[in-house]
Amino acid sequence: MATRTDDISRKSRILQALEDQHTSIAFDDPLENDLVLNMGPQHPATHGVLRLLIRLDGETVIGCVPEIGYLHRGYEKLAENCSYHEFIPHTDRLDYISPLSNNTAYVLAVEKLLGIDAPERAQYIRVLISELARISSHLMFLGSLAMDVGALTVWMYAFREREKLYDIFERLAGARFTTSYTRIGGLAQDMTPEVDAMVRKFIEEFPSKLRECEKLLQTNRIFLGRTDGIGAITKEQAIDLALTGPGLRACNVDFDLRKAVPYLVYDRLDFEVPVFEGGDSLARYYVRMEEMRQSTKIVRQVLDTMPSGDIHAFKPKKVLPRKERIYTKMEELIHDFMLINSGINPPVGEVYFSVEAPKGELGFYFYSDGTGQPWRMKIRSPSFVNLQSLTPMVVGSMVSDVVAIIGSLDPVMGEADK
């Protein structure tokens, strides 16, 4: 590999990859020429710094090579040089549309490595924040997809609802965007009755607001025309490319990690996994709309059945003590000092743990050598894997549909580029 391509520049290699996908480009007849279109990385409709090289025959896409890495920050390298606690704020910056579910996924993976469980109340709150993050992420999807096909009002409606969620996150975690709310073995702080009331108010109003958006879109001929049958992918292709999340469930595959491999307290909650047929942009839209309803249902059950009690596991050598006790108690001061300086030192071993994040399967793989820092940490980010399915989705469609297909796939580049 190295000998073949050392002297070729980056640009020509990408073009080469595009040409390799199909036959060579013909130049005999000007009207039969293929056109290579470079979309991004700075393009408002590519949802971040995604670059696509598209080969066009007239207006039809005949080849597409996605190019990523413009937001690569080397989080896996950084994780090898941080303690397990120190990495929690970095998880906010992966899928920055739903930081709370990343926080949850990360600490659950570390807890599996340690072999500890958070108390029941903390687990209920984690379910609650994961579902609120799912609603928040799908609202972003709804707004941006609608905007990509030209419906600006829905974007405003969706962002109005997201604003309410951000107010809740601010009360709950102290930050609107970069929440860093979970801790290994617990949570940063308990949920107050005020937050409970805010969430209840939100889920009471939310279904009718969602209906408003649906009314604007689902009977809209332009929206249907731009999504129905566009960007379709077959069930076999989707499984082969390991597409997860709403994209897979839109292909009539009933796979949701909350049901398939239940974690937290999902096995005690009553909800359904929406599955649609077709695998096109419209099916992906329907799946996400229905998922928001199911999330509302889960949140309501969580609020009604949440037990009281502690939110920190009693494992002083693994779980950070509370700040007010560090200042007044000797034991906690010692443990805090040791945890910050040498870390949690999990046993030697390796685990892979994944959750159903809004975009798909978000997994963390840890290889621990017994020290305070992971020897290797791999982030299995759903957007990175889902972007591979973009090529079969866009090939054969019109160039103007590419933007709508990216919107329906809903990638977040912070996560895809890690």
Place this chain on the structure above:
Amino acid sequence: MKDTILTKLTSKFGEGSFVSSEFRNELTIVVPPDRINDVCRFLKEEPDLSFDFLADLCGIDMNTPEKRFGVIYNLFSLKNKYRIRLKVFVEEENPVVPTVTTVWGTANWHERETYDMFGIVFDGHPDLRRVYMPDNYEHHPLRKDFPLMGIPGSIPLPKK
């Protein structure tokens, strides 16, 4: 499920081909590099196992004199809802592993990422380009001998 997998694998590929271990209820099987493609295809196509979903593929640098680099495959079976992990180790000199893109299409980008980050070459890969770093970059950032701060001057700044 764990016993079924191990029995089927040993009956197909013979005794002593694999080393298996378990940690936190997760089965890990170390496979010789030249058999990885056959093992993956068998695990995917055997009806009782049907590991049709490659959840993740990543590299690891063990920083040991022998068998320095490893490739880790996290498989999932949609039918049995079961996970296993395969591992392959190769030497520092000439780290070549056969590709599994012929078994699961999703391995394409994962293998590109592993090549980018560790310099492990996947034999038979259709498009083995770097995925994150620039194509003319000389180093492999997730190797343990690559410094955290990076190597100054290794990425040239744009000309003014």
